[in-house]
Amino acid sequence: MSKELSTRADNYSQWYQDLVVKADLAENSAVRGCMVIKPYGYAIWEKMQATLDKMFKDTGHVNAYFPLFIPKSFFSKEASHVEGFAKECAVVTHYRLKNGENGEIIVDPEAKLEEELIVRPTSETIIWNTYRGWIESYRDLPLLINQWANVVRWEMRTRLFLRTAEFLWQEGHTAHATAEEAVEETRRMLDVYAEFAEKTLAIPVVKGTKTANERFAGALDTYCIEAMMQDGKALQAGTSHFLGQNFAKAFDVKFMSKEGKQEFVWATSWGVSTRLMGALVMAHSDDQGLVLPPKLAPIQVVIVPIFKNEEQLSGITVVVDKIIAELKSKGITVKYDNRDTHKPGWKFAEYELKGIPVRIAIGPRDLENGTVEVARRDTKEKSVMQITDLAVKVEHLLDQIQTNIYSKALDYRETHTYKADSYEEFKKLLDQGGFVLAHWDGTTETELKIKEETKATIRCIPLNNKQEEGKCIHSGKPSTQRVIFARAY
RNA sequence: CGGGGUGUAGCGUAGUCCGGUUAUCGCGUAUGGUUUGGGACCAUAAGGUCGCAGGUUCGAAUCCUGCCACCCCGACCA
Numbered sequence: 325m326s327k328e329l330s331t332r333a334d335n336y337s338q339w340y341q342d343l344v345v346k347a348d349l350a351e352n353s354a355v356r357g358c359m360v361i362k363p364y365g366y367a368i369w370e371k372m373q374a375t376l377d378k379m380f381k382d383t384g385h386v387n388a389y390f391p392l393f394i395p396k397s398f399f400s401k402e403a404s405h406v407e408g409f410a411k412e413c414a415v416v417t418h419y420r421l422k423n424g425e426n427g428e429i430i431v432d433p434e435a436k437l438e439e440e441l442i443v444r445p446t447s448e449t450i451i452w453n454t455y456r457g458w459i460e461s462y463r464d465l466p467l468l469i470n471q472w473a474n475v476v477r478w479e480m481r482t483r484l485f486l487r488t489a490e491f492l493w494q495e496g497h498t499a500h501a502t503a504e505e506a507v508e509e510t511r512r513m514l515d516v517y518a519e520f521a522e523k524t525l526a527i528p529v530v531k532g533t534k535t536a537n538e539r540f541a542g543a544l545d546t547y548c549i550e551a552m553m554q555d556g557k558a559l560q561a562g563t564s565h566f567l568g569q570n571f572a573k574a575f576d577v578k579f580m581s582k583e584g585k586q587e588f589v590w591a592t593s594w595g596v597s598t599r600l601m602g603a604l605v606m607a608h609s610d611d612q613g614l615v616l617p618p619k620l621a622p623i624q625v626v627i628v629p630i631f632k633n634e635e636q637l638s639g640i641t642v643v644v645d646k647i648i649a650e651l652k653s654k655g656i657t658v659k660y661d662n663r664d665t666h667k668p669g670w671k672f673a674e675y676e677l678k679g680i681p682v683r684i685a686i687g688p689r690d691l692e693n694g695t696v697e698v699a700r701r702d703t704k705e706k707s708v709m710q711i712t713d714l715a716v717k718v719e720h721l722l723d724q725i726q727t728n729i730y731s732k733a734l735d736y737r738e739t740h741t742y743k744a745d746s747y748e749e750f751k752k753l754l755d756q757g758g759f760v761l762a763h764w765d766g767t768t769e770t771e772l773k774i775k776e777e778t779k780a781t782i783r784c785i786p787l788n789n790k791q792e793e794g795k796c797i798h799s800g801k802p803s804t805q806r807v808i809f810a811r812a813y
Numbered sequence: 814c815g816g817g818g819u820g821u822a823g824c825g826u827a828g829u830c831c832g833g834u835u836a837u838c839g840c841g842u843a844u845g846g847u848u849u850g851g852g853a854c855c856a857u858a859a860g861g862u863c864g865c866a867g868g869u870u871c872g873a874a875u876c877c878u879g880c881c882a883c884c885c886c887g888a889c890c891a
Contacts, residue, residue, distance in 0.1 A: 341884080352883070411889070446891095479890065480814065487890070540891095548891095560891060599891055630850050669851035676851095687850055697850075813891090 329677075331611045336555040337483075340606055344484045347614045347677050349601065357482040357489030361598070364678065367622035369492065369598060373472065375524050375619070376494065376596070379516050385468040385496060390450050392474075393441035398449035401574040405448065408541020412478040414443040414489075443476040448542065448567070448593060451497045452575040459499060459589060461580045466509070467499040485602035486559075486813055493597035499589045501579065503568070506590035507545075510566040513594040514547045517562035525600065526617040526730040527551045527607045528737055529561055530759075530808060532784025537768045540593075544568035550783045550808065552737045553606040556757020558783045558810035561603050564594035602813075607733050608702075614679025615702055617729050618722040625651060625658040625718060626680045628671045630687030637662060640686055643711070647684070647696075650715035656722065676701060681725050682718060702728050743806065750797050750809070754780050759810050763803035765796035774798050774809070783808040 329346060330338040344350055349365030361369065377387070393416060399406045420435035444450065451469075459467060472494045482488050496513060500506040514531055521529045529549035539546040543565035551561045572578070572588040581587050608615040618624050627644055631637040644660055651658045659680075661671055668685065675683055685697040696714065699706040702725050709717055740758030744750035753760045764770060764782065774797075775781050785807045794803045 337885085354882090356882075408890095475891095477890070480888085481885095481890095491891080493891080563891070595891080597891055628850095632849060664849085667849050667851085667853060669849085669853085671852085672850095673852045685850070689850075 329611060329613065332554060339611070340602075341484065343605060343609055343614065344602075347679065349605070349614075350484050352484070355489075357479060359482075359484050359488050361492075364622065365601060368604070368616070368620050369601060371620045371622065372520075372524070372600060373494075376516075376520055377470075377472075379520060380470050380494075380496065383468075383512060383516060385470045385498075387471060388469050389471055389473070390444075390447050390454065392444055394444050394447070394450045396440045396442055398453055399442060401449065402542050402570055405542035405570075405574075409445045409477070413445055414476045414478055416441040416443065444473075445475055445477045446593075446595075447471065447473070447475075447495055448497065448571055449575070452571040452577060452591070455497075455499055455589075456575050456577045459577055459579050462501050462582055465499055465501045465579060465589065466505060468496075468509075469498065470494055470496040483602075485598055485605070487599075491598050493595050495593060495595040498592045499572075499577065500591070501581065501587075501589065503590050506568075506592050507566050510545070510547055510564045510592045510594070513592070514549065514562075514564040517564065517594070517596060518549050520596075521549055521551065521561055522730065524617065524619045525561075525604055525607070526619075526726055526733060527561065527603060528730065528734040530784060530786055532786040532789075532808070534563075534784060535768070535771055535782045535807075537771050538782065540565045542567060542570050543593075544570070547787075548784055550810075551603055551607060552733075552740060552759060552810075553603070553813070554736065555606075556740050556810075558759065558808075558812040559599075559603050559606070560783070560812070561600060562594070562596040565592060567591035567593060608729050609679065612673075612704075613677030615729065616679035616681060618681045618726045621679065621681050622657065623659045623678075623680050624656050624722055625682045625684060626671075626675045627658065627660045627684045627686065628668050628675075629660075629662055630668050630685055631664075632688075636688055637664070639688075639691060643691065644686060647711070647714055651718060654715050654719050656715070656719060672699075676704075682721055684714075684718075700725055702732070744797060745794075747797050751778055754778055754809070754811065757811070759783070759808050761806040762797040762809055763794035763805070764807050764809075765799045765801040765803055767799075770796060770798050778809075780809045780811050783810050783812060 329342045332339045348362050350359045350361045353360045417437055417440050418431045418435045419437055420432040421429050422432040424430040455467065458464065474490055474492050476490045479487050479489055498509050500509060518529050518531050521527045529551050531549055534546040534548055540563065545566040547564045548560050549562045551559050553559055569588040569590060571591050577589050578586045579589055605614065629637055629640040629644065631640055641662065648658050648660060679701060681701050683699040690696050694711050695708050696711060697706055698709050700721060742753045742758060742760050744753050744760050744762045750760055750762055771782055789805045791805050796803050
């Protein structure tokens, strides 16, 4: 069949690529490095957005929108920030086309912009430039704003969802009167992300801080949530930055304190992107296709009728209509696939590929017995159920699936997290794939050496990390805690 | 951006080394019929700038040059 996937064991990255395309989530576009997110994939993203947006609003944030283009001069105002993004910026230099000598369309050399515009790779600069005008007094603080937007980072190598030149995300940018408040905000949003990952995406994550080397360009501290994919590689699923007063100083954003003094404000920024779509696929799916957590599945239940003729179908439909009404009344999204152009077996395979959590099949035998066949996507278990109270049972089952997917992922992570106490052991464990907890002397130098020699990076220093005496895996110098090493996406 | 690989119908492919009728096969698509509890079968049909642009040749999917896209590996990154 043309719908066949590579297997995870065979070729993990091919499997991922196949799955994203064949499950109709996204495809490569005519534009290098940029993807088309297809309706089914976008529907999942919309559910993520809806859930996150509510969580942001519940924590006091409001949405706004800032320009796609950023004047080049803004970028140079925060030194480490420019340095971090300079190598991957798309730049607009002209504003007009015209007909060339041979009738082709060319960029009009006369229409050069006086100042080039950068297509935003992130919006700190334009936002902080704007905030200067909005903040005068401590009464204007805190300023808690989020934006849903697209950004562009000119990547050399791209992979659908995981790394594309253009991607969708949200970026929160907040301003506070004190460092404590800003740190608190940074941590609060990290918690929001972790809760979202675990409860909605059903992906367990480790909360932690990045090392100086992995820190966001312009931040004092970068917090992150790290997840493990089914090939044992780590994926950063969200970040929250404490920016200190760097941007306030660069853009001269001051406020009058209660004491009547001019002070620079304290900043945070935090974001998650369509990369989460990639995480979702890689964390749960199997060789038959997607496995979607019920909370994100655009269709939670599909009903497939088994019939030989019109008459049978209409008999089944009478029963199905009642089931649909019941399911809908419980807020469950349901699709009735009564097409006669495809056989049931074809539909089963198709909905497995699409990751629909629950499938209900109903045929003549069921009509006689007052039953349906219920199949769950996560375990592929099938059971025959009485139609009585079916909606309640299905609702329950969806909850179970959500929980089961999470615990499966958690179990995978736990069985693929190791401790290493020698560099030899460390390298061996990395090759098996997974998180390796090891002592590190705290220097960037050692971190970079390990990266060079093993391709592993320090994913994070877990929050509330257990303190223990030890020796750095590489340099042998004393260390007080283990950090998480892994190869990463 | 460096190394490798691949581009032939919607998808997957044969043919390319060694140039020669009308470019192969499978899936999918359309129509008709038989089917329908795990990706049905038969028949018929439609579908091609052989990635793009040049060149060599009587003749190019095939040889040469340049370019483009995608995949894998490295450097960079959410």
